[in-house]
Amino acid sequence: MRLLALCMLLATGQALAEACIVTSSGAGVEVKVCQDNINIPTELFRSGYCQPQLAGQEVRVEFVEQCPSGAFGICRNAEASNFSYRQDIHYYGVASDARYLQPACELNSNGQWQADD
Numbered sequence: 001m002r003l004l005a006l007c008m009l010l011a012t013g014q015a016l017a018e019a020c021i022v023t024s025s026g027a028g029v030e031v032k033v034c035q036d037n038i039n040i041p042t043e044l045f046r047s048g049y050c051q052p053q054l055a056g057q058e059v060r061v062e063f064v065e066q067c068p069s070g071a072f073g074i075c076r077n078a079e080a081s082n083f084s085y086r087q088d089i090h091y092y093g094v095a096s097d098a099r100y101l102q103p104a105c106e107l108n109s110n111g112q113w114q115a116d117d
Contacts (some may be wrong), residue, residue: 018042019067020050026057032093034067038077038086049080049087073098075105076112 019036037045050061071090078089089111091101102113 017065018045019064020046021062021064021067022050022052023060023062024052024054024057026054030093032091034064034071034090034092036067036088036090038088040080040085040087044085045087072116073101073105074114075101075109076114078105078109078111080109 017036019034021032021034023030023032025031035045035049037049040049046063050063052059067088067090071092072095073091075089075091077086079085080087089105089109091097098113098115105111105113
């Protein structure tokens with residue numbers, strides 16, 4: 001039954017759920033986000049969007065089927081790099097950061113902010 005469902009998804013051209021958890025740390029600060037792919041081509045998502053280059057930071061990336069619960073905020077339907085590509089970005093950690101992230105989500109990414117996962 002599971003194989004049949006997978007074949008049906010592939011036949012209709014729909015992709016399986018895909019997300020990446022990006023954790024960066026440096027200078028005593030750790031940041032964790034999860035990017036939930038909506039329509040970015042898989043190879044571009046994996047090799048580009050989920051591979052940030054952050055100078056002076058140790059970056060870890062884990063690919064998962066879906067973002068974990070517990071985010072203090074989510075930027076829904078965020079526009080990725082001025083293209084028609086979209087993703088949901090889940091933010092974890094310091095909830096007071098929402099005061100900076102919400103305006104960036106809505107103004108820079110044309111997304112919709114959703115508080116508390």
